[in-house]
Amino acid sequence: MISYTLHITLYDLAFLGVIFIGFFLALQLVFAKGINRLANRFLSLALAVMLLWLLGILGRDIGLRDYFPHWSWMPLQFSLALGPLIYFYVRKITRPEYKFRWKDSLHFIPLLLEQIVFVLEIKESMRTGAATNDTLAFRQLSPVLNLLAFSSVIIYLYLSHRVVQNF
Secondary structure, X not given: OOOOOOOOOHHHXXXXXXXXXXXXXXXXXXHOOOOOHHHHHHHHHHHHHHHHHHHHXXXXXXOHHHOOOOHHHOOOOOHHHHHHHHHXXXXXXXXXXXXXXXXXXXXXXXXXXXXXXXXXXXXXXXXXXXXXXXXXXXXXXXXXXXXXXXXXXXXXXXXXXXXXXXX
């Protein structure tokens, strides 16, 4: 019989609680009926993006890689989508008649860049056998992606603020 030991602290347990409650809230927002149905879906996606990021942190912290070798290959970071999701949530709340057009999906192109970097990290992980967060690609490109995500959220929060001011 194989025994598994997870080293979970109270901090990790709190993270796990936040993740479960957050995913339940995100599901409620997806299935909520009402006028702001699309706005609720944007908010649900933004919440899911943050919760997936927390799930990745929790997995690294409790050492899931020891039991699931390819845990780091799970696509759990979509931080470049957070800014546009917040912006479109605010836009849809302030103007319910607004229709999401295909041109609006261009705001999510930076997310493709983030996923391309993730694929590069996985390829290097396959070659070296290390976790994706231990690869050279991660160490070199992660700070750049984090700066882009931070800038994106600041810019889209400013744009959201302008939308609210015009409302």
